[in-house]
Amino acid sequence: MSNGAAIATDSEVLARRARDRRWPPAVPLTVVALLLLCALFAPLLAPHSPLEGSLGERLAPPIGLEGAKPGHLLGTDRHGRDTLSRLLYGARISLAVSVVGITLTGAAGSLIGLLAGFFDGWVDTLLMRLADISLSLPGILIAVLLSVVFEPSFTNVIIVVVFLLWPSYARLTRGETLGLKQQEFVALARIAGCSSARIMFRHIVPNLAPSILVLATLHVGYVIVLEAALSFLGVGIPPPTPSWGVMVADGRGLIEQAWWVSILPGIAILVTVLSLNILGDWVRDRLDPKLRQV
Amino acid sequence: MQRFILGRVVQSIVSMFVVSVVVFALVRMSGDPIQIMMPAEATKADIELMRAHLGLDRPWTVQYWRFATQALQGDFGRSVRFRRPALDLVVERYGATLELGGIAVLIVILVALPVGVYSAVRRGSPLDYAARAFAALGQAVPPFWLGLVLVLIFGVLLHLLPTSGRGTPLHVLLPGITLGWFAVAGLMRLTRSSMLDVLGSEYVKLARIKGLPERRVIWLHAFKNAALPVVTFAALLFVALLNGSIIVETVFGWPGLGLLVIEAVDSRDYPIVQTVVLFLSAMYIGVNLLVDVLYAYLNPKIRYSQ
Numbered sequence: 001m002s003n004g005a006a007i008a009t010d011s012e013v014l015a016r017r018a019r020d021r022r023w024p025p026a027v028p029l030t031v032v033a034l035l036l037l038c039a040l041f042a043p044l045l046a047p048h049s050p051l052e053g054s055l056g057e058r059l060a061p062p063i064g065l066e067g068a069k070p071g072h073l074l075g076t077d078r079h080g081r082d083t084l085s086r087l088l089y090g091a092r093i094s095l096a097v098s099v100v101g102i103t104l105t106g107a108a109g110s111l112i113g114l115l116a117g118f119f120d121g122w123v124d125t126l127l128m129r130l131a132d133i134s135l136s137l138p139g140i141l142i143a144v145l146l147s148v149v150f151e152p153s154f155t156n157v158i159i160v161v162v163f164l165l166w167p168s169y170a171r172l173t174r175g176e177t178l179g180l181k182q183q184e185f186v187a188l189a190r191i192a193g194c195s196s197a198r199i200m201f202r203h204i205v206p207n208l209a210p211s212i213l214v215l216a217t218l219h220v221g222y223v224i225v226l227e228a229a230l231s232f233l234g235v236g237i238p239p240p241t242p243s244w245g246v247m248v249a250d251g252r253g254l255i256e257q258a259w260w261v262s263i264l265p266g267i268a269i270l271v272t273v274l275s276l277n278i279l280g281d282w283v284r285d286r287l288d289p290k291l292r293q294v
Numbered sequence: 295m296q297r298f299i300l301g302r303v304v305q306s307i308v309s310m311f312v313v314s315v316v317v318f319a320l321v322r323m324s325g326d327p328i329q330i331m332m333p334a335e336a337t338k339a340d341i342e343l344m345r346a347h348l349g350l351d352r353p354w355t356v357q358y359w360r361f362a363t364q365a366l367q368g369d370f371g372r373s374v375r376f377r378r379p380a381l382d383l384v385v386e387r388y389g390a391t392l393e394l395g396g397i398a399v400l401i402v403i404l405v406a407l408p409v410g411v412y413s414a415v416r417r418g419s420p421l422d423y424a425a426r427a428f429a430a431l432g433q434a435v436p437p438f439w440l441g442l443v444l445v446l447i448f449g450v451l452l453h454l455l456p457t458s459g460r461g462t463p464l465h466v467l468l469p470g471i472t473l474g475w476f477a478v479a480g481l482m483r484l485t486r487s488s489m490l491d492v493l494g495s496e497y498v499k500l501a502r503i504k505g506l507p508e509r510r511v512i513w514l515h516a517f518k519n520a521a522l523p524v525v526t527f528a529a530l531l532f533v534a535l536l537n538g539s540i541i542v543e544t545v546f547g548w549p550g551l552g553l554l555v556i557e558a559v560d561s562r563d564y565p566i567v568q569t570v571v572l573f574l575s576a577m578y579i580g581v582n583l584l585v586d587v588l589y590a591y592l593n594p595k596i597r598y599s600q
Contacts, residue, residue, distance in 0.1 A: 133309045138578045140537040141555075141571045142316070148559045148567045149320045225436050229541055232438045233556055248439050252545070255442055256450050263446065266439030274434035 024282050028275035035272055039091040046085035047071065050242045053080030059258045075260045077250055083260065086242035087268055093243040094272065097154070097227040098220045101161035106216050108162060109169025110208065116170065117177025118200055128174065131167035139164040140230070147235035157227050157236045164226070165219060172215055173208050180204050210287045218280040221273040228269050244269050298590050306583045313575040317568050318361050322354070365572065371565035375558070380569040384551065388573075390460055391550030394542070395535050397470035402477045402531065410485025411520075414493060415512055425482060432479025437538055441472040441545035458547040469546040473538045477531045484527050488520040495519075525589055532581045536574060 038045060048071075058080040060069035068075065074083040116127040143160040150156060180186065181204070189199050230236030231245030239246045244265040251262025336344075345351050352360075364370075370380040413425040448468060449457035456465050492498060493516055501515045502508075540552035547553065551570050558566035 129305070129308075132305055133312055137309060137313055137316075138536055138575055140540055141574055144540070144555055144559055145317065145320050145567060145571050148562060148564065149323055221434065225434075228436050229438055232436075233541065233544060235556075235559060245436075245438075248436070248442065252442065255446055259446055259450075262439070262442050266436060266442070269436050269439065270431075270434055273436075274431065277430065277434055 025278055028278040031271060031275040032279060035091055035275075036095070038088050039095040042088040042092055046082070046088045047073075048082035048085040050081065050086045050089040051240050053077070053082065055080050059254070059261075061258070062260050062264075074264055075258070077247070077261045078254060078258070081242075083247075083264055086247055087244070087265060090242045090244045090247060090265065090268070091272075093237055093241065094224045094227065094269075097157055097161070097237075098223045101158050101223050101227075102165070102216050102219055104158065105162040105165040106169055106212055109166035110173045110212050112166065113170035113173030113175075114177050114200055114204065114208070117174040118181060118196070118204070124174070127170065131170045134163065135167045137163075140233075143230050143235050144233075152235050152238045154237060157230055160230065161223055161226065165223075168219075169212065169215060172211055176208050176211055177204055180207050214280075214284045214288045217283045218277075221276040221280065224269065224273055224276070295590055299587055302583055302586050306579050309579050310576060313579075314362055314365070314572065315358065317571055318358050321564055321568055322357075370569040370572070373558075373563055373566050375561045375563045375566070380565040383554065383566060384569050384573055387549060387551050387554045390548060391539055391543070391552065393460075394466060394469055394473060394539060394548055394550060397466050398473035398477070398535055398538075399531070401470055401474035402481055405474075406478045406481035407485055407524075410482040411489055411512065411517060413482070414486045414489035417490065422486075425486070429479040429483045432475055432482075435475065437472055437476055438541045438545055440475055441468070441542060444468045444472060445545075460549055469542050469548050472545065473535060473542045476538065477535065481524070481527055481531065485520065485524055488523045489516060492516045492520040522589075522592055525592060526585065532578070532585075536578055 042050075053076060057069050057072065057076050058078055060072050060076045060080075061067055062075040062083070063070075063073050065075075072082050072084070074087065076082055077086070112127050112131075116124040139160055142163060143156060146156045146159060186199060186203060189203050194203070227236055227243065228245030228248070231243040232249045234249065237243040237246060239250070247265035248262045248269075251258065251260075251265075254261050342351075350357065368381055370384075372378060373380050373383055376383060409421075409425050413419075413422040416422055445457040445468065448455040455468055456462070457468060459465060498511060498516050501511045506515075539550060540556065542548065543550045543552035544556050551574060555567055555570040557563075558570070
């Protein structure tokens with residue numbers, strides 16, 4: 001009987017887990033929602049300009065610490081720029097890089113995977129070898145190289161994101177397409193006289209969408225850290241644009257006098273990425289649990 | 295297995311070729327080197343002469359061939375800033391990067407493997423929860439920021455450890471921890487899930503029924519089999535360390551290749567950037583190849599396949 005009891009407890013546990021999974025985790029969802037609002041309404045929310053500061057108010061600590069200046073809740077940097085305002089505008093950069101980068105790389109990578117899986121043969125071999133090669137190149141060095149040849153820019157960051165991430169989309173959609181191609185609805189569509197293009201985009205792509213979406217969600221946090229790291233190194237978003245990575249770099253030499261200049265944007269990155277990762281795991285469990293192994 | 299290895303070797307060579315073409319093309323796209331090299335009062339004839347002397351009037355395929363053969367012979371040009379052969383500088387700085395990487399690998403293995411294994415064995419215990427919380431946090435912490443936090447705590451507030459440069463064994467501690475951090479989180483997660491799979495298997499149950507001591511069951515029977523996916527992670531670990539070393543060296547002023555290349559970017563020292571990128575890419579591709587071969591050897595499914 002003890003066995004039966006154990007099974008009952010197991011199913012209770014499973015039922016509780018299923019209930020937990022139905023709704024997204026509240027705290028991370030709130031964080032991400034707030035972040036989106038900050039990014040969208042930065043010009044309305046920011047108390048000061050993110051780019052101009054007054055030197056009289058330079059290196060003021062956050063409110064509550066000795067020497068704080070009223071009006072600068074989170075203090076100022078060495079140019080007297082308001083940290084809070086820069087953080088709010090910085091959210092826009094993170095948002096822009098992740099949306100543009102992941103959309104482009106998701107579209108390109110998925111298209112390549114779709115073609116490889118659908119047409120098989122030499123197309124498949126060629127495209128997948130390309131993916132292997134792309135994976136075997138060190139991304140951050142490519143960024144370094146791009147920035148020394150062209151000036152550091154938003155475009156460089158996007159190129160690096162696409163370069164690093166497209167193979168994972170290509171591999172995923174290729175595998176799924178290979179499976180879907182064998183299914184009856186594809187054969188029926190073929191019999192009904194659909195062209196290859198129509199079968200791919202009207203019949204197969206809708207079935208790929210959930211997996212692509214899951215992978216994209218899981219990548220957001222990664223892309224935000226990548227952008228920040230590149231900008232920190234001076235090969236990503238160029239200063240004075242308030243990218244969070246640029247802000248951490250700005251405070252590097254000031255860590256002894258003014259810790260808040262680099263510590264606060266780091267906390268912003270940490271909280272954002274942690275929330276996004278937890279949400280990403282939730283989306284994966286909801287939409288496509290089999291990706292768990294990926 | 296030989297076929298598999300041969301395939302991977304060919305692929306690595308192709309990858310290296312692609313890197314060299316990308317480096318070559320990007321550096322050529324950056325502008326006419328003659329404009330930078332010649333004095334302003336140089337005549338048109340002088341410029342043409344210099345161009346012919348450097349082979350820049352030849353087709354780009356010929357130029358690439360020259361670039362590639364010179365690189366293979368160890369000639370990567372001279373640093374603009376230091377006025378010395380680029381390769382010498384790279385070789386000089388290489389040791390520092392290796393030292394840092396070695397310490398980081400040591401930290402990763404010493405922390406991640408035992409914690410991962412015990413967090414699987416004592417699943418649901420406080421240790422397990424703490425380890426998983428740490429892993430989740432560890433993967434969200436930007437490494438460049440973590441470095442600054444460590445500097446703030448151990449250097450500025452506690453005055454315990456040196457925060458910049460290389461010298462005493464203590465100097466390597468903070469950069470080593472920063473570099474290893476991200477990989478610890480990843481390896482711990484992987485070891486834990488891999489151990490959980492193995493611990494549920496029949497042969498582990500059998501080993502327990504036989505009455506073997508728990509320590510022997512865990513390390514000899516379970517861990518040996520759980521280690522296979524962990525080997526693949528070694529490649530990922532190396533990637534993390536390589537990308538990380540550029541960041542960590544910048545934060546801590548560690549005089550390795552990463553700092554060299556970032557300083558070269560600032561001073562637009564193309565030959566240095568080009569050499570470091572080629573050098574590190576070769577290492578990166580080489581280690582990837584090595585890990586794949588090792589994996590093939592350890593995995594009987596590949597070892598005995600045609």
